[in-house]
Amino acid sequence: MSSIKVNQISKRFGNQQAVDRVSFEVEPGEIFGLLGPNGAGKTTSIRIILDIFKPDSGEVEILGGKMTDEKKNQIGYLPEERGLYQDITLEVCLNYLARLKGLKPAEAAARVEQMMKRFDLYDHRKKKVKELSKGMQQKAQLIITLVHDPQLVIIDEPFSALDPVNTQMVKDLLREERDKGKTIVMCTHQMHQVEELCDRLVLINHGKVMLYGKLSDIRRQYSGQEVIVHPLNELPAQIPGVSRIDRDNSGYILHLADQTTPQAILKNLVEQGIPLERFEVALPTLDEIFIQVVTSRGEVS
Amino acid sequence: MNKFWIVFSHEYLRHVKRKRFILGLISIPLFMAVIMGVSILAAALSEDNRPVGFIDQSGLFKDAQPQPAKRSGLFVTHVKIVPFANETEARNALDDGEIQAFYIIQPDYYATGNVKMIAQDSVDSDIHRDFSEYLLAHLLKNENPTIRTRILEGPELVLRTFDSDQQFNSRNPFGFLIAIFSGVIFMLAVNTSGGYLLQAVVEEKENRTMEVVLTSLSTDQFMAGKIFGNLSVGLTQLLFWLLMAGVAALFALRAFPDLRDVGIGFSFFSLMALTFLPAFVMIAALMTMVGSTATESREAQQIAGLFSLPIAIPFWFIAAIMENPNGPLAIGFSFFPFTAPMTLPLRSMLTNLPAWQVGLSIGILILAAAASIWLASRAFRLGMLRYGKKLTLAEILRPR
Structure with missing residues (x-):
């Protein structure tokens, strides 16, 4: 059973098609990246998944069926539009929102206290929320997202407003949750975070799915025209099938001619008897793939 | 515990526990007591007992x-x-x-x-x-x-009407004053509740907490909890003031025995409850609607004034209503949901209200309250996720 199954959802606001026949599945126990540039339709898709909006067409299954009030207690959501009740104390605010997630009063109090200690907020619990810094408020939001031990966590830009120390703490926390079998959907455009954390991803642009699958598969799919070589000695000036050679630190980047595969180059170098320390197919970074996909506007069927 | 009650108690306690609320609660009866005390004292001092x-x-x-x-x-x-x-x-x-x-x-x-x-x-x-x-x-x-x-x-003259058991005692004009007094208290309570509710809804929008809340419970539970929580704040105020008024009345009865004959009974209080309650709900729902459509609290308060103002209109025309409690103006006010809660109890003290008028007036009020709740819940659903953008009435009414 998938944690989330999105099947051909579309949503139009006025004359703008926000989401256009988007489909993807999120498997249990993975960190899934939902990527796309600003205004691509990520937030609308999430809102449809969470039953805040109804789709014009298509359907969504979450935790094995339609959204119900019971299921809401098993979902943690950190929205892009961050918000907390500003005029009450942190402790009251967290307890209230934890109780809305179905925790009993004593349970909520205990969990909130434990989380506040972990996030270094315990000493600030009697302060009004509006008196806290942006980073602290962000941590408070993460507490609300995770306090009820949800099965499914959906987080929109989890690292914005966090310093490197807290960023690392949140990363560790997300991995920890995944290792406990929780499903995490991470919505972001910080590609290096996705590379570091996500197992699979979907990339949406102009409301349409552009890329979808395992991170490693996608990178391989976009690779193939560059090879990184670290020889023990010098490389010959000409290698068949290589259109250009660039120096790169202690090695070389070989730009392959059309129709040439990395395997053919390796075979050629071995046959020439050139001793190699390292031979690597240069996989493009997700950043590069992102820019390439977003600027070329190709659609994945 | 049902999530409605969590929202309800959060909203209720948030206001009731505040110093500002408690001060406001006590200050009005205190103010009245001081005014009454001073005027009684002044009257007693000026009286010539020689x-x-x-x-x-x-x-x-x-x-x-x-x-x-x-x-x-x-x-x-x-x-x-x-x-x-x-x-x-x-x-x-x-x-x-x-x-x-x-x-x-x-x-x-x-x-x-x-x-x-x-x-x-x-x-x-x-x-x-x-x-x-x-x-x-x-x-x-x-x-x-x-x-x-x-x-x-x-002779002790008692006026009795043909078609009801309502009766008017010849000696006392105080019933009329009690109707006015209750009306004023009602207006104050409506304003308090309405103000809190408005603030509570706009705040939700300004704080951008809606998405977290909507993924925790249903819109209906949330809205109902908010409306009834804030309504109860006003009701607490209303009941406390009525209690204080009761205490004052006991005192007044000792001081002015003539008041014992005031012809106010169960029927007056049930009429008051039947007009005040739907009106209360109607105003609360309208405030919620305004709160969800506006983008910031100042703007919302300006629009909200448009709803609370008409409640007081019958007071401006009180002379005309007293002079002719069965005239077209008085009857018209009785059938307009905003003016009915002030007009109907007032008229009941001045004349014998035909049953059909009472029924129609209360019926209109209940319908208006239901319509307002319907509008409010649509506005709430549509408006709450629109940060920094207004919602128009046409959008609320447009079928989806």
């Missing part, structure tokens, strides 16, 4: 005995009535300030009832009444006591 004298030129009241006080109450005092042998003596007493006035019972009193009064300042009408009762009591002293009492007290 005796009045009389000279009997008719010879009818030679051995008149002072009569026992009939009216009683904390603030009711009877001045002494003292006889004088002649006008000069009485004149001297008046000049010396021992008495405030004296009456001269003319020789032809039996035939004409002529009495002259001499005073330096105007004399309270109660003293005239006491004096004439004094004379009457003496003339009737040999009469059968039952007949004597009947003549002295006069």
